[in-house]
Amino acid sequence: MALQSLDIKQRSATTTPAPSVRKTAEVAKLIDVSACIGCKACQAACMEWNDIRDEVGINYGVYDNPVDLTAKSWTVMRFAEVEEKGRLEWLIRKDGCMHCGDPGCLKACPAPGAIVQYANGIVDFHEENCIGCGYCVTGCPFNIPRISKEDSKAYKCTLCSDRVAVGQAPACAKACPTGAIQFGSKEDMKDYAAKRIGDLKERGFDKAGLYDPAGVGGTHVLYVLHHADRPQLYNGLPADPGISPLVSLWKGMAKPLASLALGAVALGSLFHYVMKGPNEVSKETEKEVEKEGSQ
Amino acid sequence: MIRDPKDLQRYTPQERANHWVVGISFILLALSGLAFFHPAFYPLTYLFGGGTWARILHPYIGVFMAFFFVLMFLRFRKLNAMTKTDKEWLSRIGEMVDGDDHNMPEQGKYNGGQKAMFWASVVCMVLLVVSGVLIWRAQFSPPLELVRFGAVVHAVAGAAMIALIMIHVYAAIWVKGTIRAMWYGTVTRAWAKQHHRAWYREMTGK
Ligand code: HEM
Ligand code: SF4
Ligand code: SF4
Numbered sequence: 001m002a003l004q005s006l007d008i009k010q011r012s013a014t015t016t017p018a019p020s021v022r023k024t025a026e027v028a029k030l031i032d033v034s035a036c037i038g039c040k041a042c043q044a045a046c047m048e049w050n051d052i053r054d055e056v057g058i059n060y061g062v063y064d065n066p067v068d069l070t071a072k073s074w075t076v077m078r079f080a081e082v083e084e085k086g087r088l089e090w091l092i093r094k095d096g097c098m099h100c101g102d103p104g105c106l107k108a109c110p111a112p113g114a115i116v117q118y119a120n121g122i123v124d125f126h127e128e129n130c131i132g133c134g135y136c137v138t139g140c141p142f143n144i145p146r147i148s149k150e151d152s153k154a155y156k157c158t159l160c161s162d163r164v165a166v167g168q169a170p171a172c173a174k175a176c177p178t179g180a181i182q183f184g185s186k187e188d189m190k191d192y193a194a195k196r197i198g199d200l201k202e203r204g205f206d207k208a209g210l211y212d213p214a215g216v217g218g219t220h221v222l223y224v225l226h227h228a229d230r231p232q233l234y235n236g237l238p239a240d241p242g243i244s245p246l247v248s249l250w251k252g253m254a255k256p257l258a259s260l261a262l263g264a265v266a267l268g269s270l271f272h273y274v275m276k277g278p279n280e281v282s283k284e285t286e287k288e289v290e291k292e293g294s295q
Numbered sequence: 296m297i298r299d300p301k302d303l304q305r306y307t308p309q310e311r312a313n314h315w316v317v318g319i320s321f322i323l324l325a326l327s328g329l330a331f332f333h334p335a336f337y338p339l340t341y342l343f344g345g346g347t348w349a350r351i352l353h354p355y356i357g358v359f360m361a362f363f364f365v366l367m368f369l370r371f372r373k374l375n376a377m378t379k380t381d382k383e384w385l386s387r388i389g390e391m392v393d394g395d396d397h398n399m400p401e402q403g404k405y406n407g408g409q410k411a412m413f414w415a416s417v418v419c420m421v422l423l424v425v426s427g428v429l430i431w432r433a434q435f436s437p438p439l440e441l442v443r444f445g446a447v448v449h450a451v452a453g454a455a456m457i458a459l460i461m462i463h464v465y466a467a468i469w470v471k472g473t474i475r476a477m478w479y480g481t482v483t484r485a486w487a488k489q490h491h492r493a494w495y496r497e498m499t500g501k
Binding site: 110249254265281 | 334346396432433440443446450457461465468469471483484489501
């Protein structure tokens with residue numbers, strides 16, 4: 001979805017600067033997992049604001065509903081039951097796009113302008129430019145984008161880029177009844193998180209901390225975790241996410257170099273022809289063959 | 296078409312048709328593939344009706360090409376078995392490239408370079424088909440790490456095969472009297488004697 005156009009930091013498959021005259025402050029959404037009660041008001045608000053209704057699915061015997069992200073469900077509460085120090089802990093994580101500082105999806109996308117990153121840090125898919133190749137799925141370290149079965153376009157959370165562009169908080173943050181979802185400048189969110197983490201530590205969660213993984217250049221969706229030392233507890237949140245080395249290899253310097261090499265082969269052939277001349281049948285051989293023929 | 300009754304038949308109509316089907320599919324695949332390879336080539340998608348069409352068509356053309364490539368492989372694989380003379384020819388390829396082929400070892404229907412080209416394309420094609428299926432999101436969804444690996448292999452093998460075929464085409468242009476072999480199947484006796492003397496003897500008994 002696209003609205004802003006003057007503050008684009010990065011644009012997929014584009015080698016020249018994108019329009020970037022307008023500077024905006026970096027924003028972030030802070031998800032305080034310790035304050036989430038799993039009511040899914042945010043899921044409902046997301047559907048409502050974006051005006052998308054997923055098909056009614058089936059119950060898989062767990063609270064997760066739908067059971068996974070889809071092209072029509074951009075955020076999903078993931079419930080994990082974990083035993084810690086002999087006590088049951090219900091860890092509920094709101095899953096969705098992390099709006100990475102260094103987005104693997106954008107790096108992998110071959111279609112110019114199908115993915116953009118705004119100066120405020122939001123990573124947005126522009127579906128009208130999307131060709132449906134699924135490279136973004138290959139590039140994302142968090143397994144977020146989903147290709148629609150109906151139109152073959154890639155969809156994911158926009159961080160309500162349309163609301164943020166006009167100074168509003170994302171719909172999920174507005175709807176959360178416990179204040180577990182906060183929205184503001186990234187700096188403010190970090191300060192807020194520090195207070196929450198201090199609180200948690202006082203309550204005995206001495207490993208509480210902020211999830212803002214450096215491996216993807218930091219994110220614009222932050223988690224406060226009671227067990228920041230083991231993010232995997234929260235339904236497999238990666239401990240040290242980063243763009244896969246295979247993706248970096250695939251999308252790195254090798255490609256422009258290979259393109260140049262192909263150009264060199266083409267030009268090399270031309271110059272070989274021009275400098276060495278064509279390889280023609282010699283007059284001598286022609287005469288020999290003629291003689292043989294008349295014998 | 297018979298231009299001169301003395302010309303030598305090098306390819307049957309079936310072989311020529313097979314080669315052209317593979318050749319045309321390859322060009323379409325290279326153009327659509329390059330479009331995704333690097334943004335500099337993205338405008339090539341317009342040849343196919345836009346990015347989405349290029350994305351849809353490429354893998355189907357790939358499967359089509361793979362089928363005819365297998366047929367062509369079966370037709371030509373025996374003729375491309377490497378011999379000791381081929382290896383010697385290859386070790387002296389510099390002289391050939393330099394434009395002086397007078398002292399090159401005598402060659403049969405194909406020279407060492409052509410055979411090396413044949414086997415290199417076979418390897419690339421196998422890699423492209425396997426990796427192409429792995430990254431075909433519209434049809435399959437293998438484990439992510441495998442898709443990532445497939446993407447690297449497909450890009451490398453695609454670029455390598457495009458380079459190989461550019462050399463293949465240039466060689467045909469460079470060696471005068473060669474391209475007609477793929478148009479109407481025949482070559483002149485003098486061409487055969489100069490470039491593939493052992494084959495010339497075999498065909499003419501001279
Ligand atoms: C059975 C054979 C093949 C299959 C199934 C296949 C499939 C694919 C798929 C699925 C893609 C991703 C874009 C898309 O979704 O359309 C792709 C990209 C590509 N293909 Fe193929 N392909 C095949 C053969 C070939 C051949 C023979 C070439 C040789 C030139 C080629 C060159 C490329 C290139 C250069 C790319 C871009 C890779 C990148 O983005 O890094 N493909 N192919
Ligand atoms: S599916 Fe769309 S957004 Fe994803 S990489 Fe392909 S063109 Fe880009
Ligand atoms: S989480 Fe995935 S989809 Fe979201 S910005 Fe990061 S790489 Fe892109």
